[in-house]
Amino acid sequence: DPSFIVGANCEQIGGSCRVGATHIPSGILKGDKGILVSESCEFNRSFHDHDPSIALINNIEEDHLDYYSSLDDIIEAFKGFALKVPSKKDGGLLLIAHDGAHRNIVTPALQCTVETFGFHPEADYQVMFDPSVRRVGILRDGMWTIQWTNQMPGSHNALNAAAAAILAANLGVDWESLIEPLEQFQGVDRRLQRLGTFKSNDGGTATVYDDYGHHPTEIEMTLRALRTAELPKRLICVFQPHQHSRTRFLLDQFAQSFSSADEVIVPHIYFVRDSIVEQQRVCAQDLVDKLIHQGASAKHVNDFEDIVSHLQRTARDGDLIVIMGAGPVTTIAHSLIHSSQVTS
DSSP states (O other), rough: OOOEEEEEEEEGGGEEEEOOBBBBOOSSTTTSBBEEEEEOOGGGGGGGGGOOOOEEEEOSSSOOOOSSSHHHHHHHHHHHHHTSSOGGGGTEEEEEEESSSSSHHHTTTOOSSSEEEEESSTSSEEEEEEETTTEEEEETTEEEEEEOOSOOSSSOOOOHHHHHHHHHHHHOHHHHHHHHHHHHHOTTTTTEEEEEEETTTTSSSSEEEEOOSSHHHHHHHHHHHHHHHEEEEEEEEEEEOOOOOHHHTTHHHHTTTTOOSSSEOOOOOSSSSOOOOHHTTOOOOHHHHHHHTOOOOOOOOHHHHHHHHHHHHHOTTTTTEEEOOSSTTHHHHHHHTTSOOOOO
16 A cells, blocks of 8 residues: 555556555565655756665666766766665665666665566566567566566566566565556556547548657657557657757657657657757757658658648548657647547
């Protein structure tokens, strides 16, 4: 019965935050102080204000470069976060991705228990995943601990679910009792969220997804997951860049992340914290030009209403349209659904 504060609305658990029991009601830790699950962010090192007894690091990448000077600077910040976990004798645990989290830099000085998870066979918890049926399993010392079927597609969601299961097991939850909630979990708002369908001009239906992804890796993983899971005739992505500095610093990575899309539409960049000088250094057309140079079908359409009209005119039966970005671009997805006579 945990308290939690997370960064997205999840209808299944009552929203994005709640206050749970003051003491753990069951399991091997019954009677201990209650649990707070908090999603943290590395921007301006705010996660250094946390004092976790158990910590999870999924990945460490270039981001928030308006604050950090380099990837090395970001890694050092995560190292500082990991150092806040108590020692092994005091019950401290860090679960860190075997790949993609720079664990060889983050973990050597730690006094807490360190365990790794991931697809690599040398991970302490090896995650197995069959994307065709979304089947996930976890091996510990070569033995199965648990297997289940994810509702949400994608290898990144398999890893997310596996990490949640591992942490729950460390808190005393029996592995077998985790299967049902893992299989019932439907995800959170704006993360691979299927909103419905609308009628295409050729008399068929096009499917609309809404997603918060605004970093190149998120985009690549989300589009790949949709391509594999839904097998659309065409995959169309409307992506609103989030922050001028992020777009400029990661322009080449952004341009490479749309390889699974058949068409990319880019509206204006969403302004966040950027100076006037930064706003003048990059524009949405710069990303479109990069995409076109790489052979992609891409265009810049500044106005949201014009994008909605374009999609209503050009969508075909079997199209999958994903509206992506951390800003107000989500309104395009809802406009497509609410203006349709065919919804699901």
